[in-house]
Amino acid sequence: MIIIESLSKSYGSHKILNNINLTFKKGTINGIVGENGAGKTTLFKCISGLENFEGAVDYNNKTLKNVTGYLATDLFFFSKMTGHEYLQLLCNARGINDSNIKESNLFNLPLNEYAENYSTGMKKKLALTGLLIQKNEVYILDEPFNGVDIHSNIIIQEILLKLKQLDKIVIMASHIFSTLNESCDYLHYLKDGVIKNSVSKGNFEAIENDMKGDGIDSKLMDILT
Amino acid sequence: MIFYFKLQYKRSIRSLREFGLNPFLGVILIFGLFVLLSNLLFKRISHPQYIYVVLAIMFTFPLGNAKRNEFLKNIFLNNEYRKIRLVENMLIASPFVFFLALQHFFILSLTALICGMLSSLYNEWGKSSFVIFSPFSKEPFEFTVGFRKSYWLLAILYILTIISISVGNFNLGVAALLGVMLVCMNFYSITEPIFYVWIYTQQPKYFLIGKVKTAMLYSISLVLPLMILLSVFYPAKVFIILGITLIGLLYIAMSVVAKYTNYPAQINLLQIIKLGAGVIFPPFMLIIIPHFYLQSIRKLNVYLK
Numbered sequence: 001m002i003i004i005e006s007l008s009k010s011y012g013s014h015k016i017l018n019n020i021n022l023t024f025k026k027g028t029i030n031g032i033v034g035e036n037g038a039g040k041t042t043l044f045k046c047i048s049g050l051e052n053f054e055g056a057v058d059y060n061n062k063t064l065k066n067v068t069g070y071l072a073t074d075l076f077f078f079s080k081m082t083g084h085e086y087l088q089l090l091c092n093a094r095g096i097n098d099s100n101i102k103e104s105n106l107f108n109l110p111l112n113e114y115a116e117n118y119s120t121g122m123k124k125k126l127a128l129t130g131l132l133i134q135k136n137e138v139y140i141l142d143e144p145f146n147g148v149d150i151h152s153n154i155i156i157q158e159i160l161l162k163l164k165q166l167d168k169i170v171i172m173a174s175h176i177f178s179t180l181n182e183s184c185d186y187l188h189y190l191k192d193g194v195i196k197n198s199v200s201k202g203n204f205e206a207i208e209n210d211m212k213g214d215g216i217d218s219k220l221m222d223i224l225t
Numbered sequence: 226m227i228f229y230f231k232l233q234y235k236r237s238i239r240s241l242r243e244f245g246l247n248p249f250l251g252v253i254l255i256f257g258l259f260v261l262l263s264n265l266l267f268k269r270i271s272h273p274q275y276i277y278v279v280l281a282i283m284f285t286f287p288l289g290n291a292k293r294n295e296f297l298k299n300i301f302l303n304n305e306y307r308k309i310r311l312v313e314n315m316l317i318a319s320p321f322v323f324f325l326a327l328q329h330f331f332i333l334s335l336t337a338l339i340c341g342m343l344s345s346l347y348n349e350w351g352k353s354s355f356v357i358f359s360p361f362s363k364e365p366f367e368f369t370v371g372f373r374k375s376y377w378l379l380a381i382l383y384i385l386t387i388i389s390i391s392v393g394n395f396n397l398g399v400a401a402l403l404g405v406m407l408v409c410m411n412f413y414s415i416t417e418p419i420f421y422v423w424i425y426t427q428q429p430k431y432f433l434i435g436k437v438k439t440a441m442l443y444s445i446s447l448v449l450p451l452m453i454l455l456s457v458f459y460p461a462k463v464f465i466i467l468g469i470t471l472i473g474l475l476y477i478a479m480s481v482v483a484k485y486t487n488y489p490a491q492i493n494l495l496q497i498i499k500l501g502a503g504v505i506f507p508p509f510m511l512i513i514i515p516h517f518y519l520q521s522i523r524k525l526n527v528y529l530k
C-alpha cells in the first residue's frame with residue numbers, strides 16, 4: 001500500500017501541491033483527474049521520486065522508486081537509439097538480464113528502427129512496453145491513452161486489468177473520462193493543487209459534475225466570434 | 226520575422242546566463258575566442274581558407290533540422306519562412322565570411338556566403354530512418370548513440386593511423402589514437418533527462434562506477450586495433466602508446482564523472498575550465514577526477530536511492 005501524507009510541493013513561492021493525503025491499495029487502479037495545470041504531473045513526479053517535496057510517501061518501508069514504472073506525458077527518446085536498445089536500457093537499469101525483448105513486443109513495434117522516428121502513439125506504446133518488461137510493482141501512467149489508436153486503446157485497458165489481477169498498484173491520469181470510468185476503482189479530483197474529492201467506483205458521476213466548468217460557452221463565443 | 230530574430234536573441238542571452246556567464250561578457254568571450262582560434266588556425270595550418278569555407282557551410286547544416294523546419298513552415302507563411310532561413314544561415318556563416326575577407330580571400334569569402342545561403346534549401350538534417358549498426362547495443366546509451374553519430378570521424382581516425390604507418394609518421398598515429406579517445410570522451414558531453422537516471426535501482430556510487438566501467442570497456446575495444454597496429458609497426462615505442470592510451474582512458478573517466486557534477490543541468494563554465502585543465506595538464510586529473518566524482522555523487526543522491 002502506498003500512503004501519501006501531507007505532500008506539498010512549491011516552485012519558489014508558487015505552491016503547486018498543498019497537503020495531499022492519499023492511499024493507494026494493492027490490486028487497485030486509481031485515477032487522478034483535474035484540469036490542465038492542476039498539479040497531476042507534479043504529483044506523479046513527487047510520488048515516483050523524480051521531484052523533491054515536503055511530506056511523506058511510504059510504500060511498505062521499501063524504496064518506491066525502485067519498483068515504480070513511470071509513463072510520462074512528454075516522452076523523450078535519444079536520437080539514433082532503436083526501440084530495442086531503449087528496452088535494453090530499461091532492463092539494464094533494473095538489473096534484468098533474462099528478459100526476451102523480442103517476445104515482449106506486445107504492440108508489434110518495429111524495434112529495430114530508431115525510436116525518435118516512431119509516431120506519438122508508437123512512442124507511448126514503446127515506453128509502456130518498457131515499464132511492463134521491468135516487472136514493476138507500481139505503475140504511474142500519465143495520460144496512457146493519449147495518441148494511441150483504438151486497437152491499442154483496448155490492449156491498454158486489458159493491460160490495466162491484468163495489472164490489477166496481479167495485485168499491482170496503478171495510478172493514472174486521463175482526460176478521457178470514459179476510460180477512467182471503465183478502468184478505475186477509485187477516482188481523485190485534484191484542483192489547484194488540492195484533492196477536492198475522492199470517490200470509489202459507482203460514484204464517479206459526482207466528480208464529473210464537479211469538473212464541468214461554468215462559463216465556457218461565453219468564453220468560447222468570445223474567441224470564435 | 227523581426228520578432229522571430231528578437232526571440233532567438235533572447236534565447237541566446239538566456240543560454241549564456243544559464244551557462245553562468247554574463248551575456249555581455251559571454252559575447253566578448255565568444256568573439257575573442259573566435260578571433261584567437263582563427264588566427265592560430267591561419268598561422269599553423271596550410272590552406273586554412275578552404276577549411277573555413279567548409280566550416281561556414283557545416284555550421285549552417287544544423288539549422289536545417291527537419292523537425293525545426295516543419296515547425297517554422299507550420300507557423301510562418303512560405304515567403305517569410307524562406308527569408309528567415311536565408312537570413313539565419315547568412316548570420317551563422319558571417320563570422321567565417323568576414324574573417325576570410327579580412328585575410329583577403331575575397332572569392333572564397335563570397336563562396337562561403339553563397340554556399341551558406343544555398344544550404345538554407347536543405348531542410349532534412351537529422352531525418353534518417355537508416356539504422357547504422359552499433360556494436361555497443363548491449364549497454365545503451367552513450368556509446369550506442371555516440372558511435373552512430375561519430376562513426377565517420379572514427380573511420381577517418383582509423384584511416385589516419387594506417388596512413389601514419391604507411392608514411393612512417395609515428396606522431397600522426399599517436400594523434401589518431403588520442404583522437405579516438407577524445408571522440409569517446411565527447412559521447413559523455415551531454416547530460417540526459419532525469420528519467421534516464423531515475424530508472425536505475427543502483428546507488429549513485431555504483432551507478433557512476435558502472436558508467437565508468439562501460440566507458441572503459443567500450444573505449445578499449447575501439448582503440449585496441451590501433452594500439453596493436455602501432456605496437457607492431459613501432460615496437461620500440463610500445464610504452465609511449467600505452468602511456469597515451471592510459472591518459473586517454475583517464476580523459477574518458479573524467480568526462481563520465483564530470484557529466485553529473487551540475488546535474489540535471491549541463492556542466493557549467495567553472496567545471497569546463499577544470500575539465501580543460503585536466504586535459505591540458507594530465508596530472509591534474511588525479512585531483513579533478515575524485516573531486517568531480519564526489520560532486521556528481523552529491524547531485525545523483527537526489528534521484529538514486
